[in-house]
Amino acid sequence: MRKVLNSIVLAGVALLSTSCFDKSKPNYQFFPNMYEPVSYETYSEHAIFPGGKEGLIPAEGTIKRGFTPYEIPNTPEGYALAKASLKSPLTAEQKNEEKGKELFNIYCAICHGEAGDGKGNLAKREKFAGVPNYKDREITEGSIFHVVTYGINSMGSHANQLSKEERWQVADYVLKLKAELK
Structure with missing residues (x-):
């Protein structure tokens, strides 16, 4: 038991x-x-962030890694300054016409046309009016770089899509197209 x-x-x-x-x-x-x-x-807002905001902004004066600041302001005076004084930092070995053409066809030809005549697909379909023909414009490599960096009128900035070197490649190719249109 x-x-x-x-x-x-x-x-x-x-x-x-x-x-x-x-x-x-x-x-x-x-x-x-x-x-x-x-x-x-x-x-979301949370008490851990100052003022209950949704996050913190970067410290003043900081830039993202790999980014080179462009010092000329986005003003008519800045455009004139870039047009008159800005020169390509690319050496003859760094200039690559094929790369410039490829980037132009990806980002620019849809509006400006593959020949730079202002007759891209969007211009033909009248989605954008007044796309300039490079033959009719007084442009320099500095003014092209400035416009690609900041955008102008209906054209937006391409600084987020193209690096500084790639924007210079595009500017070089646009000048080549302008010379061929004459």
Whole structure:
């Protein structure tokens, strides 16, 4: 009888000790942040940010890695300054007509036409009116670079799509197209 009683008590203790066990979650959490992290909703306001804003802006005067600032302002005076004084920093070995043509066809030909005559697909379909023909324009490599960097009128900036060197490649190719249109 005593053996039966001991077996029942042992089974009861085993049942009690394992009844609170949960395999999906540990019983004791020594470092709870490792198991239950504090997360923030994307683009949400939170008390951790100053003023409850949704994030922090970069420190004043910082620039993103790999970016070279363009010092000439986006004003009519800046355009005139770029037109008069800005020269391509590319050496003869760095100038690549094929690369310039490829970039021009990707970003510019849709409006300006592959020949630079202002008759790209969007101009033909009258989506944009007044796309200039390079033959009729007084342009320099500096003015082309400035316009590709900042955009002008209906044309937007291409500074995010093209690196500084690629914008100079496009400017070089546009001058080649202008020479062929005469």
